[in-house]
Amino acid sequence: MASSITILSTLLLLLFTITPSQSTSIQEILPQFGLPPGIIPDSVTNYTFNPEDGELQVELREQPCYVQLDDYLLSYDKRVSGFLKLGSITKLTGLRMKRYLFWVDVDEIKVDLPPHNLIYFQVGFVNRKLDVQLFQSLHSCSSSKRLFNKLLHQFNVMPQLIMD
Numbered sequence: 767m768a769s770s771i772t773i774l775s776t777l778l779l780l781l782f783t784i785t786p787s788q789s790t791s792i793q794e795i796l797p798q799f800g801l802p803p804g805i806i807p808d809s810v811t812n813y814t815f816n817p818e819d820g821e822l823q824v825e826l827r828e829q830p831c832y833v834q835l836d837d838y839l840l841s842y843d844k845r846v847s848g849f850l851k852l853g854s855i856t857k858l859t860g861l862r863m864k865r866y867l868f869w870v871d872v873d874e875i876k877v878d879l880p881p882h883n884l885i886y887f888q889v890g891f892v893n894r895k896l897d898v899q900l901f902q903s904l905h906s907c908s909s910s911k912r913l914f915n916k917l918l919h920q921f922n923v924m925p926q927l928i929m930d
Contacts, residue, residue, distance in 0.1 A: 792824055793904060800853045800877055802885065804901035807831055807842060820849040831907035835900045839864040842907070853879045863887055863894065 792813045793803035812825040829844035846860035854876035861872040874888035877898060885901060887894040 792822075795850075799850055800879055800881060801850075801855070801875070802877075802898055802901035804904050805855075805875055805885075806846070807833055807907050808904040809907045815850065820851050821847075822850045822855065823847045826907065828907040828909065830909070832909070833905045833907065835896070835905075837865060838894070838896070841869070848874075853877050863889060865894070 792806055792810055792815070793808075795815060796803050796805065806824055807826060809827040809831060810824055811827045813823060815822050824846045826842055826844055826846070829842075831842040831844075833840045833842070841862040841864065843860035846858070848855040848858035854874060856874050858872055858874055861875075862869050863872050864870075870889040872887050872889055874886075876886050876888070878884060881898070883898055884895050885898045887896065
């Protein structure tokens with residue numbers, strides 16, 4: 767009897783673990799938890815999500831994967847993981863944020879419930895507030911070379927702006 771319950775619970779766990787072989791994308795799951803779809807880039811190759819404990823693992827196609835958002839640069843590892851809960855992803859690994867010259871690990875992403883216009887990136891004991899609209903659409907990864915060329919182009923344009 768006990769082994770029947772164990773087998774049944776294992777089958778139920780496998781049934782309710784969501785993988786990309788199903789038609790649901792991670793960007794469709796995030797809004798169900800109050801999070802914007804754009805916090806994960808569009809280069810997802812695989813993901814697993816266990817609704818029982820909220821464990822989430824996302825595999826990305828590109829590494830490094832950089833996403834530029836206003837004054838912040840986000841760096842995603844090939845694997846990003848954490849625990850998805852209503853309004854947050856906690857115990858986050860695989861995501862860093864750069865502001866000015868400093869890279870910091872992002873430990874948690876959360877939004878206000880009910881939703882407002884801010885999303886919080888927790889880095890240690892500090893929260894970085896960003897406009898949630900930055901994450902409503904999906905972002906593509908940039909490699910370090912493409913990002914460097916983009917920044918170089920911005921610096922080349924700046925002297926023209928100053929002279930005008």
